[in-house]
Amino acid sequence: MGEKRTAKPASAGAAEVLLFIVAVLSALGGLMSLTQATLGVGAIAFACFVAILARIAQAGNQHQALSRRIAALETQQAATGAAVGAAPPARIPTDSEIKCSVCGTIASRGPSSCPTCGAKY
Numbered sequence: 548m549g550e551k552r553t554a555k556p557a558s559a560g561a562a563e564v565l566l567f568i569v570a571v572l573s574a575l576g577g578l579m580s581l582t583q584a585t586l587g588v589g590a591i592a593f594a595c596f597v598a599i600l601a602r603i604a605q606a607g608n609q610h611q612a613l614s615r616r617i618a619a620l621e622t623q624q625a626a627t628g629a630a631v632g633a634a635p636p637a638r639i640p641t642d643s644e645i646k647c648s649v650c651g652t653i654a655s656r657g658p659s660s661c662p663t664c665g666a667k668y
């Protein structure tokens with residue numbers, strides 16, 4: 548609460564930037580040291596590196612989309628003053644009414660069966 552949320556992409560921290568640079572330099576170093584014998588393994592490893600970067604970017608996008616939905620729900624909740632997913636207030640039958648135990652319909656006590664589902668009272 549009281550935490551400011553933004554829809555803009557979160558900027559990476561210094562540690563993340565440093566680790567990303569180290570990862571790219573390591574990948575480049577590995578590419579430079581490939582030989583004919585290690586070319587296949589190197590290609591697989593580089594594919595894994597690229598896939599990891601793609602997954603990180605995807606996770607960032609998913610996180611932002613989720614944050615936007617939560618912010619929209621909070622805005623909606625603040626506007627209506629209602630809890631998200633709250634059930635409507637239950638109506639209590641008066642003395643001249645009866646609540647069907649099968650479907651929950653509230654009807655007058657006159658008929659001996661529910662007007663909605665036909666259950667006998």
Ligand SMILES: [Zn+2]
Pocket residue numbers: 647648649650651652661662663664665666
């Ligand atoms: Zn009923």
